[in-house]
Every structure is written in structure tokens, then in C-alpha cells.
Amino acid sequence: MISFIKSVLIDLQNKNVNFQELTFVLPSKRAGVFLKHHLSSLLDQPIFTPQIISSEEFVEELSGLQNLPNTDLLFRFYETYKALTKEEEQEPFESFSKWAQILLQDFNEIDRYLIPQDHIFDYLNAIKELDHWSLESNSTDLVTNYLKFWKSLKNYYASYTENLLASKQGYQGLIYRKAVDNLEPYMEDCSGKNHVFLGFNALNSAESKIIQGLLKNDLAHIYWDIDKAFIDDNVHDAGWFTRQHRAHWDYFKTKPFNWVTETYSTPKNIQAIGIPKLVGQAKYIGQLLTDLTQKETKLSSIAVVLGEEHLLLPVLNSIPSTISKLNVTMGLPLQFVPLASVFEQLFVLHKNNPKEFYYKDVVSVLSHPSIYPLFETESGNVSVNLVAHITKNNLVYMGLSDLKKLVTEHIDLIEFLFQSWQDKPLIALKNCSTLISRMKTNLDGDKKNHSLELEYLYRFNTLFNQLSELNTAYKYLNSVSALQTIYKELLSSETLDFKGEPLEGLQIMGMLESRVLDFDTVIISSVNEGILPSGKTNNSFIPFDVKIERGLPTFKEKDAVYTYHFYRLLQRAKNVYILYNTEIDALKGGEKSRFLTQLEIEGQHEIVNSVIAPEVPIIEQKLQEIVKSDAVIEQLKVFSAKGFSPSSLSNYIRNPMDFYFEKVLGIKEFDDVEENIAANTLGSVIHNSLEDFYKPLEGELLTLEHLKTFKEQIKITVTKHFKDLYKDGDFTKGKNLIIFEIAQRYISNFLNLERDSLKAGNEIKIIAIESDESINIEIDGLDFPIRLKGKVDRVDQFNGVIRVVDYKSGKVEQNKLEIVDWEDLTTDYTKYSKSFQILCYAYMMRQNKRVELPIEAGIISFKNLNGGFLKFGKKESSGSRKKDQLITNETLDDFEVELKKLITEICSPELNFIEKDLTK
Known part of the structure; x- marks a missing residue:
């Protein structure tokens, strides 16, 4: 099998292009490593590496704006909100952040799809005026404030984007809009420079306009990775976006739409395997890998694609010991790191600034595996004695003074952990950073290898430094509860990244990391409704019908994106193992995915269905008998x-x-x-x-x-x-x-x-x-x-x-x-x-x-x-x-x-x- 990337490079070589003058634009950074690898295999003499960048990097360069992280954008938006809202009507940051996140996402979509801002905000305001529920001639305060919010959206957007542009910064959508504005001068300045776009599928309006502009001026080549089975089927979602591009781009009215392959029809071994629960899937992946490695399958040609990021740790723990090399391209979200629960428990303990603490909260902190070692003494552990005393004396609520009376050692640590934060984020941040330092000192003093725990501490130290910088710069965090909200936001977006050799060993990745890459053997987990595809989520203030009317993406487009990724994984693969959870979970995913049903109905490939259950030994209920020794x-x-x-x-x-x-x-x-x-x-x-x-x-x-x-x-x-x-x-x-x-x-x-x-x-x-x-x-x-x-x-x-x-x-x-x-x-x-x-x-x-x-x-x-x-x-x-x-x-x-x-x-x-x- 020739991979998509290699086939693109061969085509460019046949066209006698100078690779050194090319700029390769890819859907993800990861694909760039594979592109370099394949390029080196085609060359017979050294060259300077061509520029290889992701689409986000290319658009950022084109716009001249710096992309800001979500939390920074939220604080900047609150700055705008305060400037445009009367002081008596201003919401605290904690409640503001809950709806502002959704609004920023809508701003992002409006800009990425180049929707005229005045038009859509006036349109939204008119809709809300029509359908509000008050029939009274004099509106109540509730209705007045409700309508005022919708009227203010246009002003929020205008002022917010103006402030960001003034500082040469922006969110993704604004960067895309600005990049489109800068396209003409960019094309004038880049004579002789050629761009290669490869592996793209779903494009927003800004991306589409940029690529079409470069193509029209002979400054780009575009390579689609789509199969004839999908693009020629008018109802197949895997080809939905490419069919739109082929039909509506002016460029393809005079130029041929090349790069439609026929690899999907090649014979494939596809197995659909139902397994109860996530852990069951992780264990079965381990078993599959054992079987595959015994057949001397090349490890680098195997990819484990995880539908759910929760599955990463169970899968890593299930990998057979015979596999010594692996590369994890998806990071482990910090919220799943054991250390995260320490700070969560401290926030729970202190956020309402209680005079007395509930015993379960106290015991949770004292007994946490990361804090427990700090209480070690030569004769034992102070934490154990303290918990025993609380239990024996039925202390349901207790204050700091009560706790200090119960110990003779480590009084300073008790005071540090349970001294009131006075509902001040500054004290909370300082204490969390100090706790990290104490933990590090304790681990450094231990002779055992604690490299993983030290890495956890480093990442959390970085996270609290970020929070401190935000708090110092904006001073909008006026309570521990508000700090906890932002802490959770950062926690869910920050990851602990793994280092590995991307071209060797087993590849473990998420669905998005698999873009442009091809593998002989693919194992896909969690192929359930609500996960793959993710379902009808609508985290937006813009109604569904307005999105349809203005050409904004809805859940239907999102489904088409997932369909493309799923089928593209199957396109060049020879062996495909599709795992799904047989235990229906209404919160995390339902029955097996419609993708599986669709594969069966299409009938192009034979699907071997099976349901696997762990071997549960029948244990005879034998009554215990103790011999009197x-x-x-x-x-x-x-x-x-x-x-x-x-x-x-x-x-x-x-x-x-x-x-x-x-x-x-x-x-x-x-x-x-x-x-x-x-x-x-x-x-x-x-x-x-x-x-x-x-x-x-x-x-x-x-x-x-x-x-x-x-x-x-x-x-x-x-x-x-x-x-x-x-x-x-x-x-x-x-x-x-x-x-x-x-x-x-x-x-x-x-x-x-x-x-x-x-x-x-x-x-x-x-x-x-x-x-x-x-x-x-x-x-x-x-x-x-x-x-x-x-x-x-x-x-x-x-x-x-x-x-x-x-x-x-x-x-x-x-x-x-x-x-x-x-x-x-x-x-x-x-x-x-x-x-x-x-x-x-x-x-x-x-x-x-x-x-x-x-x-x-x-x-x-x-x-x-x-x-x-x-x-x-x-x-x-x-x-x-x-x-x-x-x-x-x-x-x-x-x-x-x-x-x-x-x-x-x-x-x-x-x-x-x-x-x-x-x-x-």
C-alpha cells in the first residue's frame, strides 16, 4: 500500500517541482513528520527542508495576528463587557464566564464563515423581539434585560474585536477573517512561492476562500484524499464536503477534480466487536495487540484510534510487555492526572470560606496519597492518628484550632492546609504553589524514582503560574469559587504530553490525530452513538434555523466530519477492528454507532460481527471452613x-x-x-x-x-x-x-x-x-x-x-x-x-x-x-x-x-x- 502522503510527493516529483520552494499546508502538525519521512525516501541528494505547517499556523501567519488561549480570551471579553455595561448591571466574572464561553464560540463561527456581523446580530435581535413571552405593553425587568442582552451582542462583538485587533491578537475565527482580508497583498508578495494543500475535507468559508484565491493565481496545488465510493454517492456523508467543493468552486469549472482514489474497494478484513464497558475494550485491545505482534506484524503499521480520551490510561496499562516501542500522539488531559484531585478537594474545602470543615472533606485531604507522605514522622504518620481521633470522637465539624489541638507534630502543615483562604484567589494560588513546592521537596528527599510524579507537579506548577498571571493582569477573580471555575476550564484544556518516536512502534491516537495518515491495521474504540458520531449537541445562542439560513455548521456537518474521518481510516487499511460498548450508557454513549450499520447495509465489505465477554470463572459458592489448629x-x-x-x-x-x-x-x-x-x-x-x-x-x-x-x-x-x-x-x-x-x-x-x-x-x-x-x-x-x-x-x-x-x-x-x-x-x-x-x-x-x-x-x-x-x-x-x-x-x-x-x-x-x- 502506498500512503496518501507518499503518493502526493510522487506526483509532485513527476511534475518536476522544486520541493525547496514549496510550502506544505496540512490539517495537523503530526502529519508533517510523516511527510518529511516520505520525502527523504524519494530524494537521492540533500535539499533544504520545505516549509511544512499546519493550516492554523498558515492562517495565523497570513493574518498577522497572535492566537490567544481560551482563558485569555475570556478575560479580555470580560474587560469589554465591563466597559459596555453599567456598574450596577454587571455580573461577577464567575456567572459571566458561563454564558460568555458560548458567545465566544458563536463569534468564532460567525467569523470563520465570514458572516456579515451587523446582519446576523440584527437578525437575532429581531427574532428575540418577535418570540419573547411577554404580552404586556410595559415589559417587566426580566423581559427588558433579556432583550437588552440580544441588542448588546453587536456592540460586544464590535468593541471586543476592535480591542483584539489593536493588540495584534485574536481568536481563531477573527484570525481567519483577517487572513482573508490580507490574502490579496499576500499573493502579490509571494511570487515564485507555491503552496501544497493536502488531505483537507471540511473547510470553513475563510479557508475555502483562501485556498481558492491561491489556486486561481497558480500559487497552490490541492490534493484531496477521497474515494470514488464516497464522492460519487450523492447521499454518503463521507464525501459530503468534497462534493460541495467540486460543485461550487469556480476553479473546478475549468480544472479537473483530481485525486479521487479507488482504494476503499480493495479487500479488507473488518471485524465489529461488541465488548461491555470501557475497561473491557482496553483489555481486549491489549489482547488484540498480543495476537498481532505474534504474527510479526510491523508495529508502525498498527494504529489504535481512541474514540474516547478517557480510554488512554486503561489502554496504556493493557499494552502487552512485548511491545517496547509506542508513540502516543494524544495528550493525557490534566483532569485525569491523580494530582488533580488534591487541588479539587482543597477548593471544595475552602471555596465557601467555612469557619468549620466537614469531617469527610478533612479526611479526604489528610488521606490523599499526595498529601499523606508529608505527615510522616519517625514514629509513624500524624495523618493516621488525626483521622483515627476524628473517627473515634465523632467529630463531624471542626475548625483549624480544633485540628491543631489534636496534633503535636506537623502543626505548621495543618495550619497551612486548613488556614482560611478568606475567599481570596491570591491566597489560594499562593497556597497551591507552595503545596507543590512541599510535595517536590518531599519527593526529592526520597531515594525512589518519582519521575512521573515530578512531571505531574511541573505541569500543575505551570498551570497555577498561568492562573497567577491571569489574576495579576486582569484582577477579575474576586472569589475562590470564580478561581475554581477558571481552574477547571484550564484543567480540561491542558494536557500532559508524551514523548515518543512517531515513525516507530505502535501508534496510539485520537480520531483527529489520524488525519492524512494511513495504517495497514487499525483498531478503533468506542464506536457508539453519542461518541462516534458525537450526536446533536448545540452549544450556541444561534438557533438552528438561523444557522441553516446563514450557512453556519450544525450537528449535521459535524456528523459528516466524523463520517469522513471514520471511512478515511478504512480507505487503505487491510485489517480493521471496530470496538463498541455493548452496555448502553445514556450519558457517555448509546447503542453501537450508525457507522457500523451503514457499513453492513452498503455491503461492499463483509463485516464479521461478534460480541466478546470476559471469561468469568464459575466460582462455586463454597461455605468457608476453618480447621481448628x-x-x-x-x-x-x-x-x-x-x-x-x-x-x-x-x-x-x-x-x-x-x-x-x-x-x-x-x-x-x-x-x-x-x-x-x-x-x-x-x-x-x-x-x-x-x-x-x-x-x-x-x-x-x-x-x-x-x-x-x-x-x-x-x-x-x-x-x-x-x-x-x-x-x-x-x-x-x-x-x-x-x-x-x-x-x-x-x-x-x-x-x-x-x-x-x-x-x-x-x-x-x-x-x-x-x-x-x-x-x-x-x-x-x-x-x-x-x-x-x-x-x-x-x-x-x-x-x-x-x-x-x-x-x-x-x-x-x-x-x-x-x-x-x-x-x-x-x-x-x-x-x-x-x-x-x-x-x-x-x-x-x-x-x-x-x-x-x-x-x-x-x-x-x-x-x-x-x-x-x-x-x-x-x-x-x-x-x-x-x-x-x-x-x-x-x-x-x-x-x-x-x-x-x-x-x-x-x-x-x-x-x-x-x-x-x-x-x-
């Missing part, structure tokens, strides 16, 4: 000596693996900040408050006077225990205040229940409150000490009958405290865990001879107070209404059998810990 048995002996609690035994009944992880391995649940008061905290507050009330009454009868006193002390007592348990957490507002009120209501309702019981003539004597119980148990077959321990919430005497009472802050129903078969007690956690716990308490109290049987044992549920004291009961059968609610020696003897059986199962070396399937 000698080390495990030793740990069980230690734990047995300390004592089994009813809750730990219940935990084993629920799932032996939970017991193993928590009690044998000592693994604790991850502690997080209790932003809202947790259920266990609420339960502890209720228990502790009732202990404060009832503990002094041990051995006494409960009276109505006692209950009256308790009710008066509810708020004070509950507040005290919330402060003890919730540490520095705030419970004066929001959900926490509701939970605080609920705790008081639960206790108040319980005291009302007690009051009603006394008023009904019942006698209640308090025997013990929060009584610590522990007993030793001897079990046949186990030759080490075993203890059972627990804390009984309350033991009282109700009309002469002793009751063992357990408080539950959740909801418990009576049927959860009734059993039929004793064996179920230690096997069914869901139904019988409450019964098991209260029987444990009764059993310990009998063994310690603290009570005389028979007794009652049960639960008071604070979410089911209407149920009163819910008693344990033994029934003959599940349908029986008859139940024995008195706990006798016989009851506890039966329970003892099951208890010992359970502890034997836990401690026996022969019985492993086997996970329970909790999904059933």
Missing part, C-alpha cells in the same frame, strides 16, 4: 477463661465464621464517624439512663414519687450519656436531635408504663440493676476453665414473683420468646436468639444462688411497650396456645444441656468452624 485451640482456651457472653454465643449461633473472626482472630469492625447517632448508641444511652435512675433503689420498693423524680431528670440524664457516648458529636440539630428526642420519649413512655402498673395496685421491688454475673462451667471432654459472664439489665420482684428483665431498644414480639424444641435454641438465631440470651441470665443467677426458683424471665421492648413485659415461654407444639412461662429448675436443666452442647461444639478440636449460608 493448635493455635486456634489455644486462643479458644484464653477466650473461655475470660468468659463467654450470651451475645458472643448468639453470634456463633448466627454464623460461626463471625465468632471466629471477632473472638479468635480479634478482628474488629471498621470504625467510622457516627455522623448520625447509631442504633447501638441509642440503646446504650437508654440503658445507662435507666441505670442512673434505678440503681439507687436496689432492695427498695418502687414508688410513684420515685417515678415522678425520674421524669423530671430525663433530659439532664439523657444529655449526659449522649455526651459520654457520642463524644464531641453534635446532637442539637438535624437527625441527631430527633434521635435525642426519641431517647427521651422511650424513657418517658417506659416510666409511664411503670406508673400505670403501680396505679393498678401492683408492687414492684428492685432487686438488682445492671448486675454483673459470671459462673464457671464444667463440661465433660473439655479439660480447661470455662466461664460464662454477662450483665443483667434488671432483676425485680413483681407481686412476689422474681423477674429477670432484659431491655431492648428495638422491636421484639412475644412469639420470639416462645420455644417448642430445646434443640432449636442453639441452631435458629433469627427466632430464638432473644430466648437464648435471657435463659443465659436466668441460668447464671440460679448457679450463683441469686434467685429462688421459679422465676420469670423476659424482655421489655421500647418499640413495643404496649406488649408490656414479654415473658419467655415453653410450648408443647407450635400451634398450641398453652405455654409454661415460669422458669423452674427443670427448665434451666434442659437449657444447660443445650448450652454445654454449644460450648463443646465451639471448643472441640474435632469440630471445625463452618460458615452458615445466611442467604437462605
